[in-house]
Every structure is written in structure tokens, then in C-alpha cells.
Amino acid sequence: MVALAATGALIVGGGAAAMVGTGSAAPLDAVAGAALGNTYVLxxxxxxxxxxxxxxxxxxxxxxxxxxxxxxxxxxxxxxxxxxxxxxxxxxxxxxxxxxxxxxxxxxxxxxxxxxxxxxxxxxxxxxxxxxxxxxxxxxxxxxxxxxxxxxxxxxxxxxxxxxxxxxxxxxxxxxxxxxxxxxxxxxxxxxxxxxxxxxxxxxxxxxxxxxxxxxxxxxxxxxxxxxxxxxxxELTEPAVIPGGGECEEPTLPEVPELPEVPEGEHGGGHEHGGDTGGGHEDGGQENGGHEQPDAGHDDGGEHEQPEDDGGHEDGGGHEEPEPQPEPCT
Ligand SMILES: [Ca+2]
Ligand SMILES: [Ca+2]
The missing domain is CATH 2.60.120 (Jelly Rolls)
Structure with missing residues (x-):
């Protein structure tokens, strides 16, 4: 969990890879994340x-x-x-x-x-x-x-x-x-x-x-x-990869048949942050990239596009977007 949160904090901070590096002139350790794919600039x-x-x-x-x-x-x-x-x-x-x-x-x-x-x-x-x-x-x-x-x-x-x-x-x-x-x-x-x-x-x-x-x-x-x-x-908006939606194929999201290992946390659905209202997206389900998991109880809406004004997401660690797809809808 700690490791995941740390990774998420590094990459996220504002929605997908768009935030990799967060504009800081600092260190290129963020580069590893950036190398995952495109960085959306809104x-x-x-x-x-x-x-x-x-x-x-x-x-x-x-x-x-x-x-x-x-x-x-x-x-x-x-x-x-x-x-x-x-x-x-x-x-x-x-x-x-x-x-x-x-x-x-x-x-x-x-x-x-x-x-x-x-x-x-x-x-x-x-x-x-x-x-x-x-x-x-x-x-x-x-x-x-x-x-x-x-x-x-x-x-x-x-x-x-x-x-x-x-x-x-x-x-x-x-x-x-x-x-x-x-x-x-x-x-x-x-x-x-x-x-x-x-x-x-x-x-x-x-x-x-x-x-x-x-x-x-x-x-x-x-x-x-x-x-x-x-x-x-x-891009005007961060491209959304909608599972099974529209003409956008879903080339990259791996099949995540079920929520695999939830090392800690007693309710397999995740939300280990307990108190965090809807903030605990560290559960295994997020491995699918944070897209709606109808069965996982993400009643916070599941939309991860409002990284900063969404008070419930202060954990900052769970919103790993999938590797951004250069062209999800072409
Ligand atoms: Ca000089
Ligand atoms: Ca573009």
C-alpha cells in the first residue's frame, strides 16, 4: 500500500500522466513515469x-x-x-x-x-x-x-x-x-x-x-x-477510455477479472483509507486504470478528472490512470 501510494503520488497529482513531473525542474526521477506514454496538456x-x-x-x-x-x-x-x-x-x-x-x-x-x-x-x-x-x-x-x-x-x-x-x-x-x-x-x-x-x-x-x-x-x-x-x-479534455464504450477500442486496459490481492484492508473492495470519503481508490480494482467499476462501490463517481478540487481524493495515491493511450479513439 505504501509503495502504491508513493507511486501514485509521483505520477498523479492532477490527472493521469499530464501531471508527471508536475512542472518541477527537479529531478528526473519522474521521468520513469513519463516514459509510460504521452502526457496530456489541457x-x-x-x-x-x-x-x-x-x-x-x-x-x-x-x-x-x-x-x-x-x-x-x-x-x-x-x-x-x-x-x-x-x-x-x-x-x-x-x-x-x-x-x-x-x-x-x-x-x-x-x-x-x-x-x-x-x-x-x-x-x-x-x-x-x-x-x-x-x-x-x-x-x-x-x-x-x-x-x-x-x-x-x-x-x-x-x-x-x-x-x-x-x-x-x-x-x-x-x-x-x-x-x-x-x-x-x-x-x-x-x-x-x-x-x-x-x-x-x-x-x-x-x-x-x-x-x-x-x-x-x-x-x-x-x-x-x-x-x-x-x-x-x-487536448481540450483528457481522453477518456470508456470500457466497451463507443467506437473507442480499449486496446490497453488489461483484463482485470477480479480484484486480486488486497493485502490489507478487511473489505475487499478497497477504500482502505477508511475515513476518506470515496478517496480510497487503492484497491486492486484501480489496476484497471480507474475506470468505472460498477461492482466495486466507487460511488464517488469514478471520474478522475478533477484531481484538485475533489476533496475526497486527498490520498492522492490511488488515481493511477492507465498508461495514457496516444490514440484511444482513432
Ligand atoms: Ca552557466
Ligand atoms: Ca493533441
């Missing part, structure tokens, strides 16, 4: 934050452009109507990682609805500290599909493997990017491996999805943003 954007919104720039979860294959029904829509508008969101869940970890993982899906300049798409950026603990060293490395010869066709979703592409730096990096090469100039377009080799102490402090400034008329979207620890799936 309209509050957590664990992302709108770190730089300027002018009429917007960054909102929207289903206007649907989503890429495997990305549910919505995406993060970014708009910058004017040339000085900017829309940037960032998260620090992978803060402290070395650059090499992003080579194999960094990727995102992007869609351009319209743009004054057809080559422009939202960019995938990494805020880095080039020299690690030594003073200074702030820079932003950024990936642009255009600079990588990628397909820029508007009106369709693209998957961009940023990690294996070529990147530019906003700042000089000793031995690699001199003052003439910032912002992709004069050969300042290099694989991450070269940055990693030139700046072995470099650490990544944040992931940024950025649009603007300088992107007038750009109406675009991103989804399935992959990092070393997870893939962020922007």
Missing part, C-alpha cells in the same frame, strides 16, 4: 507556461486544425497576426538534461494554416546554459523546419524530427558559433551533436515552442511535442 497548458506572449499573439489548445495522427483531437494553436506579435510556451520538466538526450527524442508535429511568409512554422527551441555551472552561458538553440529542408506544405500535419536536424544558436558558443554565425548565419546551422561536442558542460534548462516575432499572419499549431521524457499531447 487548456491550462500545464506543465507548459505562456512565457512570452506579445501583442496579439495567442497560444491556446484548439481543435480547429484537428491533430496529427496519434495526437487525439486537438493541438496547441499559435497565432501571431502582426510582425511584432509573439507566442511562446515553455516547460522545464527536463531541466538539467544533457543535450545528447535530445538528439534522439526532440520532435514535434506542426501545421500551418496560413502565413504571410509561407516558409514559417512554429519552432522547437531549447534554452540552454552552454557552460553549465560556470557563470553566464545562456543561449537558445532553435530548430526551424525551413532550415532543414522539411516539407512545409500548408494545411496538413507534418512530423519534424528536430533532434536529428540542424540547429541555430542565438548566442555565441566558444569554439562553435562566433558572432557571425548566430541566428543561422554563415554556417551557424549545425547538428546538436556538434553543440554537444563543443560545449560538453551544456545543460538544457527549458523546452520552448515559439512563434514570432517576425511571423506576421502566421496561424499554426503544434502537437505531440516529444522530449527525452515524454510526448506532450495537447
Amino acid at each position: 487548456p491550462d497548458l500545464a506543465p507548459f507556461e505562456r512565457t512570452d506572449i506579445r501583442g496579439a499573439g495567442t497560444a491556446e489548445v484548439s481543435d480547429e486544425f484537428d491533430a496529427p495522427v496519434g495526437g487525439g483531437e486537438a493541438a496547441l494553436r499559435l497565432t501571431t497576426p502582426g510582425g511584432s506579435d509573439k507566442a511562446a510556451v515553455a516547460n522545464t520538466e527536463d531541466a538539467g538534461t544533457s543535450l545528447d538526450r535530445w538528439i534522439t527524442s526532440a520532435a514535434y508535429s506542426a501545421f500551418q494554416n496560413e502565413a504571410d511568409n509561407a516558409i514559417q512554422f512554429p519552432s522547437y527551441q531549447l534554452v540552454v546554459d552552454v557552460n553549465g555551472a560556470a557563470a553566464g552561458g545562456f543561449a537558445t538553440l532553435f530548430y526551424e523546419p525551413y532550415y532543414n529542408g522539411e516539407d512545409l506544405t500548408p494545411g496538413v500535419w507534418h512530423r519534424y524530427q528536430a533532434g536529428t536536424g540542424r540547429w541555430c544558436s542565438t548566442k555565441e558558443i566558444p569554439g562553435l558559433i562566433d558572432g557571425t554565425k548566430t541566428f543561422c548565419s554563415n554556417g551557424g546551422l549545425l547538428p546538436l551533436a556538434e553543440y554537444d561536442a563543443a560545449a560538453p558542460d551544456l545543460v538544457v534548462n527549458a523546452l520552448v515552442i515559439n512563434q514570432g516575432s517576425g511571423n506576421p499572419g502566421l496561424d499554426a499549431a503544434v502537437d505531440l511535442v516529444s522530449t527525452p521524457s515524454t510526448t506532450y499531447d495537447f
